[in-house]
Amino acid sequence: MDLTLKIWRQKDSNSKGQMVDYKVTEISEHMSFLEMMDVLNEQLVNSGDEPVAFDHDCREGICGMCSMYINGEAHGPDRGITTCQLHMRMFKDGDTITIEPFRASAFPVIKDLVVDRESFERIQHAGGFISVNTSGNTQDANALPISKIAADEAMDAAACIGCGACVASCKNSSAMLFVGAKVSQYALLPQGQIEAKERVLNMVAQMDKEGFGNCTNTGACEVECPKGISLENIARMNREYLKASI
Amino acid sequence: MATLDSKVPKGPIKDKWTTYKDKINLVNPANKRNIDIIVVGTGLAGGSACATLAEQGYNVKAFAYQDSPRRAHSIAAQGGINAAKNYQGDGDSNYRLFYDTVKGGDYRSREANVYRLAEVSGNIIDQCVAQGVPFARDYGGLLDNRSFGGVLVSRTFYAKGQTGQQLLLGAYSAMNRQIARGKITMYNRHEMLDVVKVDGKARGIIARDLITGKIERHSAHAVVIATGGYGNVYFLSTNAMGSNATAAWKIHKKGAFFANPCFTQIHPTCIPRSGDYQSKLTLMSESLRNDGRIWVPKNMDDVMAIREGRKKPTELTEDERDYYLERRYPAFGNLVPRDVASRAAKERCDAGYGINATGEAVYLDFKAAINRYGTEQALLHGDTNPSAAKIIELGEQVIEAKYGNLFQMYEKIVDENPYKTPMMIYPVTHYTMGGVWVDYNLMTTVDGLYCIGEANFSDHGANRLGASALMQGLADGYFVLPYTIGDYLANEIRTGEIPTDTKEFDAVEKEVQDRIDFFINNKGTKSVDHFHKRLGKVMWDKVGMARNEKHLKEAIAEIKEIRAEFWKDVKVPGNANEMNTELEKAGRVADFLELGELFALDALNRNESCGGHFREESVELDGPQKGEALRNDTDYKYVAAWEFKGEPSEAVLHKEELEFNDIELKTRSYK
Structure with a gap:
């Protein structure tokens, strides 16, 4: 053609x-x-x-x-x-x-078509991790059972590839699907609970600082997301944020 | 002159690593703050090394050519990661994982390294779970396992079909924590173009900022190369477009020996090439061979009819199909190891039975599995007399649950529904077992220069088993290098910061700058891709799945010719001081054009068939194994480590004899 x-x-x-x-x-x-x-x-x-x-x-x-x-x-x-x-x-x-x-x-x-996505990196630096050292003496992987449902849901959130399609599709250039996916992955797992409060507060603060807009629940991000990351992750992040703020 | 001392500790294999760790030198935490380490490449090996070294207190400078460590090609690994946890109680142990890996590698890996790999494999899973990696779990909440080719136990941990992604994101998150603390300085969109040695020790690198084109000097007390494999020497492979051998090749030219370059894995189940415009090929996971049957038509008439569209594969009766793996290897059937399956597909296609327009494709058929699962499901649903349509419907549901994402990927690329018509597959370059030679400490033949992950040669011998690449990358980065590098750095605590305004840095920077200027000013007539494709064709045709002396000699001569023409006639548009993707490619292809020649030389030298390396001159001549690969332990039970001498084909061979004290050498048989 x-x-x-x-x-x-x-x-x-x-x-x-x-x-x-x-x-x-x-x-x-x-x-x-x-x-x-x-x-x-x-x-x-x-x-x-x-x-x-x-x-x-x-x-x-x-x-x-x-x-x-x-x-x-x-x-x-x-x-x-x-x-x-x-x-x-x-x-x-x-x-x-x-x-x-x-x-x-x-x-x-x-x-040309190349954009700078360092803003995504800085959001991850602000809290996209669990503070555990590589000691070699971490407790046995099976010491803490995690329900299959929680593990599967965490996996669905963790499937985000950080491409930025959600931001590009959003009329407000919001990054809440991207941030919500990371916050959700850890919020759904017991390992993520200890730092849950600081994580959501810091990541959201960094997101705002970078100049991303707010979510107005249009849902374009979910439609365009190549990995089908669900809007539920934004709701979960909002819940986590509220919990951490009061 | 560097010599080949593997530095494997003495003592029983089970105690080597523990005893060794007890005795090596350590660096006091206060001194670690004064020591810098450069890590080039931030995939599973590099990323995990960065995180751990930074945790320990070293100052890490990390380099990636992508815009984030999360994009390294480790992310594309699908199937899983092996670990000898024995959670299934099926008799797994460190020894068994060690044994399977050495045997799978066709007895061309270093025993002590592989045992250590098996020993730390369990720690990897513990570490990743603690980081929040969402591995698959069973309904009791414990970790689930699946089984992979070449082994008799279930030891593969997985996260859907995206295990590599989740493990990489785990290492990435550990890096992010250290970046936030200022212990890792991350240089995204930077490419290492050479290493700088001072008094024989690696002391820094020259890198190019890929956005501004600026050439930068970075110094450190040690340099770690973790830049993956060189599969893109074939132009078409399952590697990422940017995957390249430049860092590994540059250190080779500066004194690091390059080991076993001819050990390359050709993966049997990839989506075939559809035309000359093809830029890369996509893997379909090995797990598909659990349920798929591989075949081509028995009769040439049917082959032609299918190629011309007069017949559909589904119209052929069972009698008209040649299930050649089941025919040749009744014991293992469709589940023979990767190298065997790949060669068998090539044999049929070379004989003219390939079923697509290019003649390079065979069928992977799920019809039998769909029927089998469908019948079983119908019974489970209490339907003892199900209709054929019902069986297919139920069977397809089972297949979708197991392989849905792969089937969707296939349909997007090929535009055919693999539930209804068999998949077309063909072997493609996937992984390189060969790489930079390292000792037990993962140090190269250059002091202070380390190499980890796929970029080194040590653990997989002549053939890698499925789900072992992720294991090796993370073992090297999380649990091996952070110990062994301390032994070297303990002597560096008084060194102080390494200055970059020295004659050594001047000289290497000039070499780098001269080469860039050459490319920009050459104004030839042919694009970089033109040369890369020609190199790839020679490599595939003459240094591919089956090799012989005549072809290998021709390949060496042809690669020389292409290289000479490249340096005369390559065209790189644009400027040096800006983002210039053609310039990036030019540098990488220039290095592939040298590496390809050494690759062919190594293949020529190794006149035996082992693992992924098949020499047509070395086959079983009679008996039940007639025509199969013949390994030669008398003459080739060594690692071929090559020392660069100005021209790739003038490289000098150094041999590291392999000792097998804990495993008996046997012939692999899959009949």
Whole structure:
């Protein structure tokens, strides 16, 4: 298929960006979206232009590196997948595809489609851990039984890949799904109880400091989340926050 | 001149590690505050090492090329992590895990290292649970286990199909705690481009800030390389796009020996290549072979009909199918080890029976399993005379519960429903057992330079068993290196901070800068990927699943040619002082072009078939094992450690003889 691509080009964080049109031809429907981008980049390199910079790594939907906003949706038109798992069969010959970076004031553009997600890192530094040392004398793993339901729910929350699609999809650029997922994982496990209060207070404080917006329960984040992280995690975080605040 | 002293402690294998720890030198906590350690790579091995070293009080500087340690490719591991906990009471023990790992590695790993790995495996699970890793549990609230290939017990712990992700996030959380305390300085989006040695000791690195392009000097009292494997030398692999061998190769060129590069694991169950545009390949977990039957058509007419779309695989009767693994290996059937399954698929496809357009695919069929589970479920539901449709419905539910995420992944990529039509699979490069040579302390042949995780060579011999990579990464990082590095650093307490304004740093920085300038100014005509793909094709065709002398010699010559052409004609657009992904790739491919040659040389030298390395000249000539791999313990029971001498193919071979005192050497048989 032949396609027109409208892609955000921006030299660096200090420059002004703009949408630029490109044509790609003979794209196979079996290609992944990023392989289509590879074809474009090979074309650009061969003609002496600079290729489009975009983040990607594992190309199997788990590292959370890829971050494109395609036709107005984080990770594009398919559901339950990241950009790297999107395939060209979702498009048809002659389509025009708009490709932008994840947009949020807390995710400044570094170059083209690459954004800076250090704000997510700083939120994790603020409390995304359990304070246990690697002594080699930790108690036996089976000393503390955990109900299967709690363990499974914690796993569902822990499945977050930290890509930022939730932020990019939210009209308020809220990071509450991301933070809620981490808070929930630990809130559901006995190991997380000891630091539960400080954790939620510190992570939320850092989230606010980074300039992420608030949640207004629209639910766009849950729809666009490639890992299906549930809104319940935001509710649980709010509960934890309230418990810690009173 | 560095020599090969493995420094394995004396004494019975069960006591070596404990006794050794009792005697090594320690660094007093107050002195640790004055010692810096650089860790390059923050996957399972690097991430866990950073966290533990920082807890102990060292100042850690950690480097990752991604924007966060959470993105390292350890995250993609699906199946699980082994540990000899014996929670199932099925007779597991440290010795049994040790035995299975050495045997699975086809007797080419170092006994003492593997025993230590088994010994600390239980601690890993305890540590991860304490960190809040949500492992799967049974209804009684205790940890669940599953079984993996090549072993007779259930010792694999898992978190759905995302065990690697959860373990990495555990190590990442432990790092975050230390980053918050200021004990780890994290350098995201930085790539190490060389190591700096001062008076023979590793004292720092030269790194490039991938956002600004700035070349930076970082010093430390010791340097740890944890940058994973070199599978991307094949261009197509299950590795991440950015996975590269630059750090490992650069230290090799600065004096670290490179061991057994030809030991590479080709995983039998990956989704086949669909076209030339393919950028990477996706693994389908080994666990699928528990329920899937592998086959190709018996008759060439059917092969052609399927390729041309005139026939569907489901239309072939049982008589018209060749379940070649069950035919050749009746005892293990579809559950033979990875190397055997991969070679058998290649044999059928080479004979012309591959079932897709490229001729490189075989079927993995779940129909029998669906019927079996469906019949069983119907009985359990009290239906003694279920309809065929009901059986399929119930059977598919069982398969979905076990492998749902993998089936969904397959359907997204291939656009076929694997419940209704068999999956297409083909072998792909997945893991590299070879790597930088290290002694018992995980130190390379350069003082103060350590190598851990997949990047080193030590634990998996010629073939790695499933669910052992995660175990080794975390064992090295959490429980081994933090002890052994202290023995070296105990002599560094009076050294003081290492300055970076020295002639040693000047010289290495200049080398790095010159190479970058070359790429930017070369203005050739061909892209980096063009060369990478050509290298990958030579590696796959001639240094792939089956190797012979003629092909290996050709490969060495062809790789030299490609490399020469690369240095003449490579084109890197853009500038050095900005984010430039083509420039990053150019440096990595330049190193792969050298590593590939050493790889082929090592394969040429090792004229025996063992584990993932299959030499066509070394097969059983008769008897029940006719045509199978023939290991040669008389001539090749050693680690081949190569010393760089200016050209990859001029590398000098050093041998570390392997001793097996606690395990009897046997031929692996799966017939």
